[in-house]
Amino acid sequence: MICLKNIVKIYNRKSSQPTRALDGVDLVINNGEMLAIMGVSGSGKSTLLNIIGCLDKATDGEYILDGKNINEYKSKEIYVLRNKKFGFILQNYGLVEDKSVLTNVMYPLAFSKDVGYFKMKGLAKKAIKNAGIGELTRKKVSKISGGQKQRAAIARAIVNSPEVILADEPTAALDHKTADEIIGLLKKLNKNGTTIIVVTHDKRIADMCDRIVCISDGRISEDSK
């Protein structure tokens, strides 16, 4: 379970014009939920996702993950959280462009202590197949389309069987048909018990989720199911 209490995030704190990205966010996300975080550009939704995914730290407030304050996690444990607990799908895909889809999907396995070298390739191929791009395994990321890249990102996100998938505008650069396919994939994962948190500004995408949290000026303005 993810529990955020009065989370504040301020960028450029030392400058004369600090940016208050999050201003007292309280949010509880239960295991197995499919949640959409909505808001206009600059509302703080991506910042919230980054804090949830341990890619960034809150300036103030408490982040309780599975009953333990995130500040109590050691840096080694944070690496493991990013590697195993969370799977990331980013708007710009977050893939290494000059590598093959297979290599990109193998990276999280290579950084994990739980998977042996000889199992890496098999698990990665399985994840790529599940993401629906089995035929692109050996293709370089730079050579495939946006939708295919996003599927590759999904394959990378699910390869370590994470409990939570964090998707930051996963469909922003995609056409409707491809976007629906991506969301369909995420819904399928959610049905298998994976918590899905999708950041989007697209109402249509948000409506496909079980719960919608709206953020405005760094605060939660609406939380509906």
Added chain:
Amino acid sequence: MKFLWQLNEDVKSNLLAVILIVLELVFAIVCFSVCFELSGSFVTSVGFFAKDFNDNSLAVKLSEINYSVINDITENENVKNIYTASFYTGSYENQNTYIGSFSENVFNDLDLSYKGEMIDTTKDYGNAVPCLVSNILSKVFEIGRTYNLDGTDFYISGSLNDDNIYYMLGDLTSDAFFMCYDKNNILPSSELNRSSTNNALITAKDGISDTILSKSLDEISAIESKNYFDWREKLSDDFDKMSGNLIIGFLVLLLSTVGFLANNILSFNQNQRSYTNQLIVGQKKGCITLLFATRLVICTAISSAVVLIFKDKISALIESEVMTYDNLIYSILTCLVLCLICIIVIGLRISKAEIVER
């Protein structure tokens, strides 16, 4: 295995940078080596001359890399002074006296042809200095008799034939030849220094080892071939040679060092996004630094191997004979220090890097 897999992926991603770094390191190792040799040669010269030479000394070049100090030719103070004075103040040809030092073993070990008696090193000759003279001189100084020359008694023990004298003096054959055994240090410097007679005086000294004898002969041979020089001029020449080449060497070295550092930093900048993407999915910052360090060490190893294997060809290419294995080892160590600097710089950047930048 996983680390090797990551290393392989890392190298494949940076193949061009790896090739460039290997070439830069080959270049740097060669430059370092040449600079080390040039400065090392001068420092060695300074160290050598500062230790063994004084203002009156004259250097004798025994070989390309071996200089001898002429005032160390013998422990006999008189002979040393004459040597120093003779060759420092004037040319050899103007001197009438040739002084050579030989081990006393010459009387026991050499199969010399002589008339009269060979000098007996165990015999007490009293206040007289026993000597062997040339055949012609034996007609003036009779064998078996003692003559007083400028206040010193010389006992004419025998005469050596001309072949023996030629053997000892080479081209400096002289009819006026005294080969003395001055066991009791009777010969005064004035006696040795006299230039009124055209003679060659060979003194045999007690306690001169065969090593010194051999060195002395080398020095005499060098002197004969006029292979002696003023050490200060040599030092000055060395410095001129070094400074001229060294400035160019250091400029090239500076360029290769800056190029090497810049290439690594650029290579890191190019990879930064890839590193960030890896950090997002659980890669450790320490592991990224370790991969970078391993890549650099591998590049250094490849470059070192290339230089060591093709040492002779590279030497010929740059028309230099100064690439010694010692210098190459120092150069490789210096490159490793450069790599260490790069690793520290990049490691610090990685450790301070934020996944989310705003």
